[in-house]
Amino acid sequence: MRRLISSGSPFETTAGYSRAVVEGNWCFVSGTTGYDYATMTMPESVEDQTRNCLSTIGRVLEDAGFSFADVVRCHYYVTEAAFADRVFPILGETFGAIRPAATMIVCDLIRPEMRIEIEVTALRRG
Secondary structure, three states: OEEEEOOOOHHHHHHOOOOEEEEOOEEEEEEEEOOEOOOOEOOOOHHHHHHHHHHHHHHHHHHOOOOHHHEEEEEEEEOOOOHHHHHHHHHHHHHOOOOOEEEEEEOOOOOOOOOEEEEEEEEOOO
16 A cells, blocks of 8 residues: 655645655655754754754654664765765764665755755565
């Protein structure tokens, strides 16, 4: 049964997407930026944005009945290559023991204040 999960972001309605889609044992979490969705503010540092991304993703996974331990794939999008070394320790705190397959891409994001976007896929194992 397909289930749609929302984080309450107004972007979800505007752009016509779900923060996550659960299909069977899979959970596909959309690209998530560093906004604090309670205040709709964006911290300046890539480190704080990364922590916000992971916090939002963690809540969404929990709402969907998953956890970070279920994550099998991560995509990281950063706006500067130099950000990689700054976010690796933060990512390692969350994913170090889990060790999902991962890709990091340097690219532009849709708003200039965005420094990182994270997308994950999780699989619930029996």
